[in-house]
Amino acid sequence: MTVFTNGNVSVPGNFTNTGSLVASGGLTVSGTAKVGNNQIAGGVESLRIIRGEIAGAGGTIDFGSGFSVTKNSTGDFTINYSSGFAGTPAFTATSFGSLVIPELFISTSTSCQIQFFNPAGTKVDPAGFDFIAVGP
Numbered sequence: 001m002t003v004f005t006n007g008n009v010s011v012p013g014n015f016t017n018t019g020s021l022v023a024s025g026g027l028t029v030s031g032t033a034k035v036g037n038n039q040i041a042g043g044v045e046s047l048r049i050i051r052g053e054i055a056g057a058g059g060t061i062d063f064g065s066g067f068s069v070t071k072n073s074t075g076d077f078t079i080n081y082s083s084g085f086a087g088t089p090a091f092t093a094t095s096f097g098s099l100v101i102p103e104l105f106i107s108t109s110t111s112c113q114i115q116f117f118n119p120a121g122t123k124v125d126p127a128g129f130d131f132i133a134v135g136p
Contacts, residue, residue, distance in 0.1 A: 045136055046136065047134055047135065047136060048085065048089075048134070048135060048136070049132065049133070049134050050064070050066045050067055050081060050089075050132075050133045051064050051130070051131065051132040051133070052064020052065075052067055052069075052079075052130070052131060053128065053129070053130045053131075054069055054077065054128055054129050054130075054131070055128045056125070056126075056127060056128050057071075057074075057125035057126075058071065059071035059077055062128070065082075066081060066082045066083065067079050067080060067081050067082060068080050068082070072113070073123070074123050074124065074125055075115055075116040075117065075123030075124045075125050075126070076105075076113070076114075076115050076116075076123060077113070077114050077115075077129075078111055078112070078113045078114075079111060079112045079113075079114070079131065079133070080110065080111045081109075081110055081111060081133070084109045084110040085109045085110075085133070085135040085136060086109065086135070086136040087109055087135055087136045088107055088108060088109050088135065089107070089109070089112075089133040089134055089135025089136075090133070090134050090135060091104055091107050091112050091114075091131065091132070091133045092131065092132050093114050093129050093130065093131040093132075094129060094130050094131075095116055095126035095127070095128070095129045096126055096127040096128040096129060097126055097127035097128075099118055099119055100116050100117070100118065100124060100126045100127070101116065101117050101118070101119070102114055102115075102116055102126070102129060103115050103116070103117060109135070112131075112133060114129075114131070116129070
């Protein structure tokens with residue numbers, strides 16, 4: 001391990017730490033980074049993920065965190081992110097039940113409004129839905 005005068009630290013080779021490692025600021029990893037046995041996803045951007053499952057017509061959160069949900073009317077829900085994204089995230093949703101089509105209505109850095117329709121174009125409540133928001 002090398003500690004430079006500017007405060008940077010270099011740890012060459014394989015590093016095993018049986019305690020905890022706290023990095024305040026940026027961390028650059030050359031090679032594979034894992035948490036437990038799971039490889040960490042990386043990319044050009046620094047991204048955050050919020051995901052969840054909403055149960056039935058009532059808009060109850062089945063699982064997920066970092067958001068709340070409001071049922072605006074039949075087939076119309078708003079997901080509010082507890083901590084907003086730096087920009088508008090990519091958003092996708094999948095509805096439960098046959099022939100219920102999710103449509104992204106409005107997406108901002110702090111919330112997303114999603115509506116559900118049957119094939120005739122009428123708003124309907126889904127049996128439930130999953131969503132993922134990924135953004136900066």
